[in-house]
Amino acid sequence: MPAKELSNRQVILRDYFIGPVKDSNFEIRTTTLRLELQEGSQDVIVKNLYLSPDPYMRNRMKGNHNSYIPPFVPGKPLNGFGVSKVVLSNNPDFNEGDYVTSWTGWEDYSVIPGGKGLKAVDPVTVPLSYYVGCLGMPGFTAYVGLFEVLKPKKGEIIYISAASGAVGQLVGQLAKLAGLYVVGSAGSQQKVDLLIKTMGYDAAFNYKEESDFSAALKKYCPQGIDLCFENVGGKMLEAVLDNMKTYGRIAICGMVSQYDKDETAGASNLSRILTSRLTVQGFLQSDYLHLQPQFIEKMVTYLKERKIVYVEDLDEGLESAVGAFIKLLKGGNVGKQIVRVAIN
Numbered sequence: 001m002p003a004k005e006l007s008n009r010q011v012i013l014r015d016y017f018i019g020p021v022k023d024s025n026f027e028i029r030t031t032t033l034r035l036e037l038q039e040g041s042q043d044v045i046v047k048n049l050y051l052s053p054d055p056y057m058r059n060r061m062k063g064n065h066n067s068y069i070p071p072f073v074p075g076k077p078l079n080g081f082g083v084s085k086v087v088l089s090n091n092p093d094f095n096e097g098d099y100v101t102s103w104t105g106w107e108d109y110s111v112i113p114g115g116k117g118l119k120a121v122d123p124v125t126v127p128l129s130y131y132v133g134c135l136g137m138p139g140f141t142a143y144v145g146l147f148e149v150l151k152p153k154k155g156e157i158i159y160i161s162a163a164s165g166a167v168g169q170l171v172g173q174l175a176k177l178a179g180l181y182v183v184g185s186a187g188s189q190q191k192v193d194l195l196i197k198t199m200g201y202d203a204a205f206n207y208k209e210e211s212d213f214s215a216a217l218k219k220y221c222p223q224g225i226d227l228c229f230e231n232v233g234g235k236m237l238e239a240v241l242d243n244m245k246t247y248g249r250i251a252i253c254g255m256v257s258q259y260d261k262d263e264t265a266g267a268s269n270l271s272r273i274l275t276s277r278l279t280v281q282g283f284l285q286s287d288y289l290h291l292q293p294q295f296i297e298k299m300v301t302y303l304k305e306r307k308i309v310y311v312e313d314l315d316e317g318l319e320s321a322v323g324a325f326i327k328l329l330k331g332g333n334v335g336k337q338i339v340r341v342a343i344n
Contacts, residue, residue, distance in 0.1 A: 003034045003035050003036035004034075004035040005032045005033065005034055005035070006032065006033045006034075006035055006108070006109055007030060007032060007108070008030070008031050008032060008033040008107055008108045008109050009028055009029070009030050009031075009107060009108050009318050009319075010028070010029050010030075010031060010077040010105065010106065010107040010108075011026055011027075011028060011077055011078050011106035011107070011318065011321050011322060012026060012027045012028070012029050012075060012076065012077060012078075013025065013026060013061060013072045013073070013074050013075070013076065013078060014026060014027060014074060014075075015074045016061060016062055016063035016071070016074060017061060017062070018062060020329075021058065021061070021322075021325065021326050021329055022326075023322055023323070023326070025061070025322075026078075026322045028318070028319060033045070033109050033111070035087070035088055036088070037088060037089075037090045037111075038090075039090075040090075041090050041113075041114070042090050042091040042092075042114045042115050043089075043090055043091070043111055043112065043113055043114060043115065044086055044088070044089045044090070044091050044094055044100075044111070044112045044115045044118060045086070045087050045088040045089070045109060045110070045111050045112075046084035046085060046086055046087060046100060046102070046104065046109065046110050046112060046118075047084060047085045047087050047108065047109055047342060048082050048083075048084045048104055048105070048107065048108060048109065048110060048341045048342070049082075049083050049084055049085060049099075049128060049340065049341060049342050049343070049344070050082060050083040050128060050129050050131075050132050050338055050339065050340055050341065051080065051081075051082045051104075051106055051132070051318075051321060051338070051339040051341060052080055052081040052082060052132035052133075052136065052137070052138075052337075052338060052339075053080070053321065053324050053325040053328050053337045053338075053339060054080060054081070054137070054138070054166070054328075054337075055254055055256045055259060055328065055329065056069070056254070057072075057078070057080060057325065058259040058329060059071075059259060060072045068284060077105040077106050077107050078105070078106040078321075079103060079104060079105045079106060080103070080104070080106065081101070081102075081103060081104075081132050081136055081137050082101070082102065082103075082104040082110075082132060083099065083100070083101050083121065083128050083129065083131045083132055084099070084100055084101075084102065084104055084110070085097065085098070085099055085100075085344065086098040086099075086100060087109070089115070091114070091115035091118075093115060093118075093120075094115055094118060094120070098120055099120065099121050099122075099123045099128060100118045100119060100120055100121060101118075101119050101121050101131045101132070101136065102117045102118045102119065103117050106318070106321055107318070108318060108341060108342070121135075125300060125304075126300065126303060129312060129314070129338050129340070130303075130310065132336075132338060133166060133310060133312060133336040133338065134170060134299060134303070134308070134310040134336075135296060135299055135300070137285060138165075138166035138167045138170070138336060139167075139170055139295070139299055140285045140288075140291075140292060140295050141167050141253060141285040142167045142168075142170035142171045142174060142229075143170070143174065143291075143295045143298075143299070144283065144285055144287075144288040144291060144295075145167075145171065145229055145251045145253050145283060145285075146171050146174050146175060146178075146229065146251075147174075147178075148283075148288055148291070149249075149251040149281050149283050150227045150229065150249050150251050151249070152175060152178050152180055152227055153226075154178065154179035154180070155179060155180070155181070156180050156181070156226035156227055157180070157181045157183065157221055157223060157224070157225055157226045157227070157245075158171075158172075158175050158180050158181070158182055158183070158225070158226065158227040158228070158229065159183045159184070159185075159217065159221060159225045159227070159228045159229070159240065159243075160172055160175075160182070160183070160184040160185075160228075160229045160231070161184070161185050161207075161228075161229070161230055161231045161232040161236050161240075162185075162186070162231035162232050162254070162256060162331075163184025163185055163186050163191075163195055163201065163204060164184070164186040164191040164194055164195055164199075164311075164334065164335065165231065165333070165335075165336070166335070166336035166337065167229075167231065167253060167254075168184060168186075168229070168231060169195075169199055169310070169311060169335065169336075170308065170310070171229045172184055172195065172199055172200070172201050173199050173200060173307075173308045173309070174308070176200045176201075176202075177302070177307060177308075180227070181202050182200070182201045182202050182203075183201065183202060183203045183204065183220050183221055183225075184201050184203075184204045185204065185205050185206070185207045185216075185236075186204060186206065186207070187206065187207060187208050187331040188206060188208070188331075188334075189206055190334060191206075191334060192204045192205060192206050194311065194334065194335075198309055198311070199309065203220045204220075205219075205220055207236070212239075213235055213236055213238075213239035214238075214239040214242045214243060216239070217239050217240065217242070217243040218243060221243060223245075224243055224244065224245035224248070225240065225243050225244050225245060225248060226245055226248050226249070227248065227249050227250075227251075228240045228244065228248070228249075228250040228251070229251050229253060230250055230251065230252050230253060230254070230255075231253050231254040231255075231256060232254070232255065232256055232257045233252075233254070233255030233256070233257050233258050234255070234257040234258055234266075234267075235257070235267075236257065237255075237267045238267040238268060238269055241267055241269050241270070241272040241273065241276075241278070242269060242272060244272065244276050244278055245276070246276050246277055247276075247277050247278070247279075248276065248278050248279075249278070249279045249280075249281075250278060250279070250280045250281070251281055251282075251283060252280065252281065252282040252283070253283070256329070259329065310335070310336070311334065311335030311336065312335050312336045312338050313327075313333040313334050313335045313336065313337050313338065314338050314339075314340055315327075315337070315338070315339050315340070316339075316340050317339075317340070317341070318339070318341045320339060321339045321341075324337055324338075324339050325337075
C-alpha cells in the first residue's frame with residue numbers, strides 16, 4: 001500500500017536582502033510530503049503547531065556567514081523554534097502523538113533527521129505555546145542573561161530596553177522577584193501600562209515619545225543604572241552608557257534597532273566603558289544549556305504560583321507568519337509574538 005501524501009505549505013526565503021522586511025521577500029509554496037520514513041533511520045515526522053518569529057532571524061536573511069548561526073538558504077523554508085506533534089517516528093524515544101519542541105521548519109510538517117534536538121513537553125501543565133516563549137528560548141535567555149551574566153544584587157537598579165517583548169517582560173519580573181528596582185522602555189503607552197500594571201515594573205516610558213533618550217533615563221533612573229539588559233542597541237545603548245553607575249554591568253542580548261539597516265550605527269561614547277569601569281558582555285543562551293533543567297523547574301513554579309505572568313501576541317495560520325515577523329520587527333506586537341499553525 002503506497003504511503004499517504006500530505007499537503008505541506010512552506011514559507012520560503014526568495015533571496016538575501018538588506019533593508020526593511022517585505023512580504024515580497026518570501027513566498028508560500030505548497031509541496032507534498034510522503035508519510036513514510038527510511039528503514040533503519042531514527043527520523044521523526046512532526047506536525048507543527050506553534051512557530052516562533054524572533055528578531056535574531058532577521059540577520060539570517062542577509063547571507064552573513066560570520067555569525068553564531070548560519071544564514072537561511074534561499075529557495076528553502078525558514079526554520080526556527082517550534083512546538084509540534086509527532087505523526088510518525090522511527091525513534092525509540094518518541095511515539096506518535098507525543099508533543100515536542102525542537103528546531104523545525106516554517107511549514108505544516110517537518111522531518112526531523114534522527115530526531116535531533118527533539119524534547120518531549122507536557123501539554124497539560126502549561127499552554128503548549130509557552131514552550132516557544134517563557135519556557136523556551138526567550139525565557140531561558142532572560143534567565144541566564146539576568147542571573148548568570150548580570151549577577152544582580154538586591155536593591156540594585158536595572159534598566160531593560162524592549163521591555164515588553166518575549167525576553168524583556170520576563171527579565172523585569174525575575175528582577176522584581178530578586179529584589180531589584182526595575183525600569184523599562186517600550187514603544188507605546190499600551191505597552192508601558194502593561195509593564196507597570198501587569199508585570200510590576202517600578203517605572204517605564206514610551207521611547208517613541210522621548211526626543212532625548214539620555215534625558216529620559218536620567219528622569220526615570222536619577223541615581224544612575226547599576227544593570228542594563230540591552231535588547232535595542234544604537235542610540236538607546238548610547239544613552240545607557242551615559243547613565244551607568246561606576247562599575248555597572250551591561251548584558252548585550254540583542255540590537256534590534258540595527259537589524260534592518262545596511263550600515264549599522266554604533267554608540268559614539270564608548271569611552272564611558274573606560275571612565276565608568278563598566279562590564280559589557282554579549283551572551284547566547286546556548287552557552288548555558290546545562291542550566292535548562294533548573295530554569296524549567298523554577299519557571300514552572302513561578303507560573304503555577306502566579307508570581308510571573310506571560311503575555312502572548314498570537315497570529316493564526318502559517319499564511320500569517322511573514323506578517324507576524326514584520327510586525328515583530330516594527331514593534332507592533334504586544335508580548336511574545338507567536339504563530340499558531342494548527343490547533344492539534
